[in-house]
Amino acid sequence: MTFPQQIRYTVFLFCFLFVHLTGRSQEKPKSPKTIPELQRAIENVLKETGTPAVGVALVNGDSTVWVAGLGKANLEKNTKATATTLFRIGSVSKMFVSLAVLKLQEEGRVSLKDKVRDLAPEIAYVNPWEKTAPILVEHLLEHTTGWDDMHMADYALNDPTLTLKQGLDFLPGTRTSRWMPGTRMAYSNSGPPVAAYIIEKLTGQRFEDYIQTHFFQPLGMTTATYFASSLYQQRGATLYVNNDPQPYWNISVRPSGAINASPTDMARMLRFFVNRGRVDGRQLVREASLKRMETPSTTTGAREGLDYGYGLANYSTPYKQFVYRSHSGGVNGGLTDFAYLPTHRVGYAIMINAANGNALSQIGNLIRSFQTAPFQTDSTRKKPVEQKLDDAISGYYVPINPRVQKMYFQQRIVDVKRLWRNGNFLFSRNLFGGGLETHVAVTDRQYASPETGKISVVQVQDPLAGEVVHVGSLALMRISPVLAYGQYLLSILWILYLLGSVIFGSVWLIRYWRTSKGRKETRNVILWPFLTSLLFVVTSVLGIIGGQDPMERLGKMGFLSVSALVLSILFALAAVWSVITLIRERKASLSRTVYWHMVVLSILHVLATGYLTWFGAIGVPSWQ
Structure with missing residues (x-):
């Protein structure tokens, strides 16, 4: 379960526009050729990034190539990480929900095409398209229900005694389809637990017990557990955020991300996948089921041939000419990357006990380079279309499948994409550069990656x-170019005016307050736009402070979360009152330059208020 950084409701737009990551430029390291070289390279990454420990597992067919724990599992006790250290693997846990459903489907007890309403009518959810597009079991596993992700209060629940049904009943309002199920993918931690609940109903077992009996034991994952067991207390790696140890997080819906596992456990899990469902000569899950797990199927894009995407808790991760099947995971202070190449029967797992995505990425690149070095490409090249195509795809685009609906206001601005054609090549990038990707036309509506040969872009009818x-x-x-650039530039202009008013507004107010010429109406012209800016800044600061520990500070009703809600409402009211004041005091005796600056600032405040209100970002009770 990816730690919910995206749900920090009160961290408003300018934080995303002005905060940038910086780092030292480094000479590109040589790719390791041997396990000792790989180990040294990984240890260097740990040292350079300040990451305490990593658990690593590499497999090749039936062989475990390397299993190790490197670094410190606990900094305070100076405990070394080993191959038996237990790490928290987060959302990689979702893979077992899909495996369980596939196994039960093989037994004829459930189908991916079954309607969720028929299987679990007691689970509350809203689907406006229930009659024509009911939610199916496969939608739960491919995140195509249209549901919002779990809210902050779900993450903050942190109660180890909850049953799965109690966890699902806590905030059912997040399970509302925002678009027709089976059309768009939006990652939601709410879907897999509903599938897990169906498994409990079908088997009569607690989900965790079913997985223990039918997967952990046959796979030989002898120390894997969904709970803070006594063994975890002995062997569990301490998780860190900025070198601060984190308490154990009891996830309210454990199937989505609660598993603790060692590198040794993960090696056995990898061998299950690369051996296509066989364990010690026994076919635990059919290869056809694994292929379905690895195949995105339920979006409109997938139905039009899109290869890249999210299958049944299993997504594609391109690396050079290769496409790994994978899943990642994250909890507060821990990150995991689990990936394998089915064709070449190799795979790896990386688990770190720090909230350091840069470290995980560097280690992953080292391992993928090492692992794929002996292989030729596993892609089948698709022949580019020969005729000249109409350029109907070029333009500016905005995502319409947000993971967290209340954060969509910022995604619409900062995640605008530009697509353009050059001959039969299609290029895509972020609006102001970065993230450049190249695709080659295969048909008039399909484009493939030139590296992997897989269909990476499709035009479809939503x-x-x-x-x-x-x-x-x-x-x-x-969207139109005017909207693409206009909303971005207006945001920049608003932030500049806003910050300028906070800096200079106090000076102007003191001046007009003390001068003998200063009158009430004159002060009000400056005071209300200044207060509006100040309210927004304070609200944003509270959001940033809350974001340092969002589950405790924003996921629960308290001084900070309530203050952020109240101040955001006051910001909206002050923005409107500023305009009213400027109209009423338009003949105030002050510099016309100052007056018109206040007019521009107030108009920008009102536009921002309208925008944020439209997307539900004003008055957000983050504890609900």
Whole structure:
């Protein structure tokens, strides 16, 4: 379960526009050729990034190539990490929900095409398209229900005694389809637990017990557990955020991300996948089921041939000419990357006990380079289309499948994409550079990655939005260039005016307050726009402070979360009152330059208020 950084409701737009990551430029290291070289390279990454420990597992067919724990599992006790140290693997846990459903489907006890309403009518959810597009079991596992992700209060629940049903009943309002199920993908931690509940109903067993009996034991994952067991207390790696140890997080819906496992356990899990469901000569899950697990199927893009995307808790991760099947995971202070190449029967797992995505990425690149070095490409090249195509795809696009609906206001601005054609090549990038990708036309509506040969972009008809483009898991809708650049530039202008008013507004107010010429109406012209800016800044600061520990500070009702809600409402009210004041005091005796600056600032405040209100970002009770 990816730690919910995206749900920090009160961290407003300018934080995303002005905060940038910086780092030292480094000479590109040589790719390791042997396990000792790989180990030294990984240890260097740990040292350079300040990451305490990593658990690593590499497999090749039936062989375990390398299993190790490196670094410190606990800094305070100076405990070394080993191959038996237990790490928290987060959302990689979701893979076992899909495996369980597939196994039960093989036994004829359930089907991916079954309607969720028929199997579990007691689970509350809202689907406006229930009659024509009911939610199916496969939608739960491919995140195509249209549901919002779990809210902060779900993450903050942290009660180890909850049953799965109690966890699902806590905040059922997040389970509302925002678009027709089976059309767009949006990652939601709410879907897999509903599938796990169906498994409990079908088997009569607690989900964790079913997985223990039918997967952990046959696979030989002898220390894997969903709970803070006594063994975890002995062997569990302490998780760190900025070198601060984190308490154990009891996830309210354990199937989505609660597993603790060692590198040795993960090696056995990897061998299960690369051996295509066979364990010690026994076919635990059919290869056809694994292929379905690895195949995105339920979005409109997938139905039009899109290869990249999210299958049944299993997504594609391109690396050079290769496409790994994978899943990642994250909890507060721990990150995991689990990936394998089915064709070449190799795979790896990386688990770190720090909230350091840069470290995980560097280690992953080292391992992928090492692992793929002996292989030729596993891709089948698709022949580019020969005729000249109409350029109907070029333009500016905005995502229409947000993971967290209340954060969509910022995604619409900072995640705008530009797509353009050059001959039969399609290029895509972020609006102001970065993230450049190249695709080659295969048909007039399909484009493939030139590295892997897999279909990476398709044009499709969305039942609600009309003509859209699917790029991997993103669903993109065309917008005008004026809107693409205009909303961004207006945001920049607003932030500059806002910050300027906070800096200079106090000076102006003191001046007009003390001068003998200063009158009430004159002060009000400056006071209300200044207060509006100040309210927004204070609200944002509270959001940033809350974001340092969002589950405790924002996921629960308290001084900070309530203050952020109240101040955001006061910001909206002050923005409106500023405009009213400027109209009423338009003949105030002060510099016309100052007056018109206040007019521009107040108009920008009102526009921002309208925008944020439209997308539900004003008055957000983050504890609900």
